[in-house]
Amino acid sequence: MGSLGSVSSMFLAHFVAETSRYMTTVNPEKNPFLTHLLPLAFSDELILHSLLALGGAHLDRKQSSPEINTWVYRHYGHVIYLLQGAISRKSNEPLEWLRALLAQLILYLIGVFSLAQDDGAMMHIRAGRKIVRRLLSSSSETSNMRVLCGFTFELYTYLALIASPTPYNNGTESELDTRSSLLLSWDILKNYEIFGAIVSPIYQCLEVIPRVISLCTRRQAEIMFQECSSENWAEFVQLITIIETIGSADDLPEPAINLEHEQSLSVSAIYRHALAIFAYDAMWCGTIAEDESRLSVVRRHALSALMLIPTLMDTHLRNVLLWPTIVIGSCLINETEWDVIRKVLSNREPLFVVMKMKTMLENLWAENDPVYFGPYGLHKHMLSHQTVIYLA
Template identity: 25%
Template sequence: MDLTSDIRRARRACKRTKSGCLPCRRRRKKCDEIKPECSGCLRNQLICAWPSRDPATPAIQSVASMTERNLSSMPHIQTQIRQSTSDTTDVLAAPLSSLPPAFRGVEAASLLDSFTELTAPRMVGKGDIENPFITYNIRVSMHSTALQHAILAVSSCHRAYSEPAFSLSSRDHYAVALRSLKVGITKWNTCSVQDRIALLASCLTLCWYEVIDADIRGSLYYHLRASGSMISDLRKDERCRDENLLGFFSEQYSYLAIVANIGIGQASSDRLLDPRSLSQPLHTLNQDSPIYGFMFGCSHALFELIPRIARLPGRFRARRDSSSVVQQEYDSIFSAINSWLPNSQSDDPGYELAGEMYRAACLVFLRTSMKGHEDLEVELYNQVEPSIALFLESFKQLSGESPPWTTFMWPTLVVGSCMREESQRETLLQLLGNSNLRMQTVDSTAHWLSLHWEKVDKDVHLYGIDGLEKTMREQGLDPCVG
């Protein structure tokens, strides 16, 4: 018997470990068991996944029943996707009795519970309707590693505000979600419609992660551009006829792309949403569906004006249009803002108050967009001050629990950038402190404005949203507005 035979027999006698990740087991490679991604998967660009625990554990059973409970209170999924293809219907109507590995375990169960009970309700701008972040995204995630981890990343990021220990968990889930998304995108042209839907849902969920995390590197805009391309492809994909899903994705994308218009300078030009690129008027998005206005509330018409305002200075400086044409556009926008009325009724006065705050912010945005900051005039201050007063008065009447709080970052930055009086600034900071969102976004908004106020007190030419953008750029910040 030779030495080689002895070695082979010894290897067969050794028990193979069962504690490694699934890809290493399949490849019969030794796993160093570093979580969430082992070194082998990282080196070979594989999606690292771990074996599930006993599916009968109480934690998993509680999550299954919890998810069913959240979904059972909504209209049946089948009625929401009545125009879907059979493939898409299978994705959304899959039973939840068998949770995927990423949602199993005590911590994952806790995070999924937090997402449905705490985070998702704070992601919508309207609380008296069905929450699609639960009824749509949870269902789609059952077949998507990327979306599972994106949801857990968002949940743990939200939890980290009150419980900093979750910061590491949020980054871990984010890394796995991003890696899975990158791998999936390489197969975009050949993948099934279910996979395309899941990839788009994952990409948009990572947008929300950047917003909730108050990212200052502009990461949101990379996800947003990718999401826009995916939505365009899905609308051309004859296999996807589910208008409810497309409406859900389109409203998220449109909202995030619109409020990205935080500046009016050249630095913001590549982020502007061209109003002509909208697939349909905003007020028709999800019309007659149970999720109508889940981001835009009752202020669709005001949101449509924001990208028009943001493009005005560029049109004027580039001399593409005559000054009279630009003035006509200015006057048209001004008239539309003043004549705005809520496009839906609600028993909650918060939605109309939120609309008034957006009306005030749009007026401030419009007034400051066409004035050269090298030649500030008392007239501009006098035009803007009434809008600041309207904004603060509406804000004071709003409950800290009101759902529209979710959408207040943009108007707060726009109006706050023009506050010159110390009393106005103190009032705004106090109102921000009343928020029950418990997200880093609120604290960061207050911090960014405080930085700007210090600068504008020394240089009056930094007055307004354009000045805020310059302040952020000088500080090396590229905040994600959402």
């Protein structure tokens, strides 16, 4: 395979050419992974080894070999070693906190890209919460530091919100759900000039997710008694109203809508349909398939989104479609519909998360049982098979 230098060069070249494009919805010249994170890596060993491990993990999915895998784990292990050192120093310097948060987010992405995905991946998102709080309370004196913070906050917020494909708790007794305990509002994020590199077409949809998760938690406590409080009903109605009104053509600036704006409208509509499904699932907690009227509404959203997803597979916006694709996929019921998702997923890069998602949906569809319909059915299926998936 070659020396450490030649392997590292190969991993870095793959990161620059391919991996760096995976997480953004902007052109390469505006991609913060290249414009800001890559220059930082050349002067920072922790960030450099993080990017090498990420690029290597991505490459390993395309041309897997024992040698590539060995070097990925070496870089990964060095990241863990350097990260532990950075945390143990307990520095008061904002740049030190930012480096630690970036490394945690990249470790999460490695878990999404590689075969190592397990419950530990979410640990990196949870660990970032305290660091975000400290960074927000500090003052960033340089413009470069502000840009790095803005990019990191946006990446953290996006990953924390879309990591789980169901509205049911992804936390533990000692750890809150990453989505209901979110620290950052979009009003804060939009103050950074780099805002939108990842979430530009979808941030209005994403900001509703914590409210859906909160509704789901409350409804789970009620539904076993076949009750529904007026407060929860009012919240559900308000959420659906909000979801139905976001991402319209009126939100887009002049001049007249061009192809790029049309694509942004499409991805926003896909998220809007998936989020409506999420809200119905949170409200009715596994009983949708038992009620024809609710089932009809959810199916209408799923099929409307299913028509749009293939139109974006050849665009950069496909990078943010994993979350709505699995939500929508859980609501499909026949071979014709399944084939659309199969084709969509086969057109994507051979990332581990994509292959795992396809396998999970195939297993879900094979059950052919109403109890496994929708995000609740997916949640139930994952619990019964003791499996987990985290998205990016």
